[in-house]
Amino acid sequence: xxxxGQELIIVLDFGGQYSHLIARRIRELKVFCEIxxxxxxxxxxxxxxxxxxxxxxxxxxxxxxxxxxxxxxIFELGIPVLGIGxxxxxxxxxxxxxxxxxxxxxxxxxxxxxxxxxxxxxxxxPVEQCWMGPGDRVESVPPGFVVTARTAxxxxxxxxxxxxxxxxxxxHPEVIHTARGQDILQDFLYNVCGCRGLWTMASFLEGAIxxxxxxxxxxxxxxxxxxxxxxxxxxxxxxxxxxxxxxxVFVDHGLLRRDEAGxxxxxxxxxxxxxxxxxxARKRFLGKLAGxxxxxxxxxxxxxxxxRVFEDEAAKLGDxxxxxxxxxxxxxxESGTATAAVVKSHHNVGCLPQDMRFELxxxxxxxxxxxxxxxxxxxxxxEEVIWRQPFPGPGMAVRILGEITQEKxxxxxxxxxxxxxxxxxxxxxxxxxxxxxxxxxxRSVGVLDGKRTYTHTxxxxxxxxxxAMTADWVRLPYExxxxxxxxxxxxxxxxxxxxxxxxxxxxxxxxxE
Ligand code: XMP
Numbered sequence: 001x002x003x004x005g006q007e008l009i010i011v012l013d014f015g016g017q018y019s020h021l022i023a024r025r026i027r028e029l030k031v032f033c034e035i036x037x038x039x040x041x042x043x044x045x046x047x048x049x050x051x052x053x054x055x056x057x058x059x060x061x062x063x064x065x066x067x068x069x070x071x072x073x074i075f076e077l078g079i080p081v082l083g084i085g086x087x088x089x090x091x092x093x094x095x096x097x098x099x100x101x102x103x104x105x106x107x108x109x110x111x112x113x114x115x116x117x118x119x120x121x122x123x124x125x126p127v128e129q130c131w132m133g134p135g136d137r138v139e140s141v142p143p144g145f146v147v148t149a150r151t152a153x154x155x156x157x158x159x160x161x162x163x164x165x166x167x168x169x170x171x172h173p174e175v176i177h178t179a180r181g182q183d184i185l186q187d188f189l190y191n192v193c194g195c196r197g198l199w200t201m202a203s204f205l206e207g208a209i210x211x212x213x214x215x216x217x218x219x220x221x222x223x224x225x226x227x228x229x230x231x232x233x234x235x236x237x238x239x240x241x242x243x244x245x246x247x248x249v250f251v252d253h254g255l256l257r258r259d260e261a262g263x264x265x266x267x268x269x270x271x272x273x274x275x276x277x278x279x280x281a282r283k284r285f286l287g288k289l290a291g292x293x294x295x296x297x298x299x300x301x302x303x304x305x306x307x308r309v310f311e312d313e314a315a316k317l318g319d320x321x322x323x324x325x326x327x328x329x330x331x332x333x334e335s336g337t338a339t340a341a342v343v344k345s346h347h348n349v350g351c352l353p354q355d356m357r358f359e360l361x362x363x364x365x366x367x368x369x370x371x372x373x374x375x376x377x378x379x380x381x382x383e384e385v386i387w388r389q390p391f392p393g394p395g396m397a398v399r400i401l402g403e404i405t406q407e408k409x410x411x412x413x414x415x416x417x418x419x420x421x422x423x424x425x426x427x428x429x430x431x432x433x434x435x436x437x438x439x440x441x442x443r444s445v446g447v448l449d450g451k452r453t454y455t456h457t458x459x460x461x462x463x464x465x466x467x468a469m470t471a472d473w474v475r476l477p478y479e480x481x482x483x484x485x486x487x488x489x490x491x492x493x494x495x496x497x498x499x500x501x502x503x504x505x506x507x508x509x510x511x512x513e
Pocket of ligand 1: 123341344345346390391392393394434468469505508509510511512
C-alpha cells in the first residue's frame with residue numbers, strides 16, 4: 001500500500017536506538033515519515049520524492065570496518081538533509097570534514113551554546129538543554145559548512161551548509177531531554193523542507209480506505225478479531241471500505257478477561273454492524289489443556305487449537321481471498337538490527353498457518369501504536385477498546401501456573417476484574433502499561449472467623465514499559481494496593497492472600513509464563 005498525496009520525510013536508519021522515535025516525532029508534527037535502511041539505493045530514494053531526509057544516529061564509529069554508509073550522491077539530490085549523531089559524523093567524514101574517534105566523555109544532558117540561530121536552530125535561545133549521545137565528534141567542518149552550536153566539550157555540536165540545505169546535530173532533538181528538540185524538527189520540516197503538515201488521521205483514513213477498496217475489489221475478506229486495539233481498528237477500517245464483504249471471527253478460548261467476550265460482540269455487532277462469527281470454543285480449549293502444566297506446552301496447545309478453530313470457521317465461510325492483519329509499522333520496518341532471542345513462543349491472531357492461502361490486507365502497516373489509537377478515536381471506537389491494556393494471545397493460561405481448570409480461570413478472572421476496577425478508580429489505568437492478577441500454583445494457611453483456611457494466593461503485577469522489551473514494576477500507591485487486596489480476599493473466598501510482584505524485566509518477564 002502506498003500513501004499517495006502525502007508529504008514524505010525519509011529517515012535513513014544507521015542502526016540508532018532512536019530511529020523510530022525520530023519518525024514518531026516527525027509524524028507528531030503532521031508530516032508522514034518512513035524509516036528505510038541506510039543502504040537504500042539512491043534510485044529508490046529519488047522515486048519516493050521525499051521533501052527531506054534525516055540521517056539517524058547509530059552505535060558505530062565511522063572508522064570501523066563495518067560502519068554503515070550511504071550513497072554519496074545523496075548530497076547532490078537537492079533534497080534537504082538533517083544528520084543526527086552518527087548521521088552528522090558520517091556526513092562530515094564524507095564531505096571532507098575531520099572526525100575524531102576518541103571518547104569525549106560528554107554524554108547525556110548538556111548545555112548547548114547557539115552560535116548561529118538561523119534555519120533549524122531559529123527557535124533556540126543562546127543556551128539550551130540538549131541531550132548528547134556518545135561516540136565520535138566532528139573536529140573540523142567540511143568545506144562550505146559553518147559551526148552553528150557548541151558545548152563546553154564539543155566545539156562542533158551543530159553545523160550547517162545552508163545553501164545546500166544540509167544541517168547536522170551532534171545531539172538528539174528527538175529525545176525529550178533536548179528542550180527545544182521538537183522546535184528544531186519543526187523548523188527543518190516546515191522552513192527548510194517546505195512541508196505543510198498534511199499527515200492527519202482523517203487524511204490517512206481516507207487514503208487507506210480507498211487502498212483497501214482497490215486491493216479487495218468485490219471479493220471476500222476475513223479478519224481474526226482479538227478485541228485488542230490493533231485488530232479492532234483494522235476490522236472497522238476494512239468494514240468502512242468493503243462493508244459486508246468482511247467477516248470477523250472472534251474465538252472465545254475461555255481465557256479472556258472478564259466480560260471481554262460480551263464487550264467484543266456488543267461493539268462489533270451492535271455498534272459497527274460487522275458480520276461477526278463468534279466461536280464459543282471454551283470447552284474445546286479447556287479439554288486440550290487438561291493436564292498440561294509446562295508453560296511452553298500450554299502456549300503450543302493454545303496456538304495450535306486457535307489455528308484449528310479458525311480454519312474450521314474459514315472453511316465454513318468458503319471463498320475467502322483476503323485476511324486482515326493488524327500488523328504495525330515497527331514490525332514492517334526493515335532494519336539492520338539483529339532479532340532478539342525467543343524467550344517465549346508468542347501466540348497472537350497474526351500467527352495463522354502459512355498454508356492458508358490468503359492475500360493479506362494490512363491497513364495499519366504504516367502506523368505506530370499511538371497513531372492506531374488516534375485512528376480508533378477518529379472512527380468512533382469505544383474508549384474501552386482503544387485504551388485496553390495489552391493482553392497476551394494465550395490469555396489467562398499464562399497467568400495460571402500449573403494445570404488450568406475452570407475453577408482457576410474463574411478465580412483469576414475475578415481477581416483480575418478487581419485489579420482493573422481499582423486501577424481505573426484511581427485514574428491510573430491508561431498510565432500503566434499492564435496491570436493484572438496472576439494465580440500461582442500454591443496455597444497457604446490463613447484464618448477467617450477464627451477458623452483455619454488453606455486456600456489460594458493471588459499475585460498482583462503492574463508494570464510500565466515502552467515496548468514490552470523491558471519493564472519496570474509500578475510503584476502503586478499503598479491505598480490502591482490496600483483496596484485491591486481487601487476486595488480480593490473479601491469477595492473471593494477461595495483466596496486468602498495477596499502478594500505484589502516487585503520485579504522488573506529483566507530478569508523477570510511481564511507475564512509469569
Ligand atoms: P513477556 O511476558 O514476554 O511479555 O515480558 C511481553 C509482552 O507481550 C505480551 N505477551 C503476548 N502477546 N501473544 C501476544 O499477543 C503472546 O503469546 C504473548 N505472550 C506475552 C505480554 O502481555 C506483554 O505485553
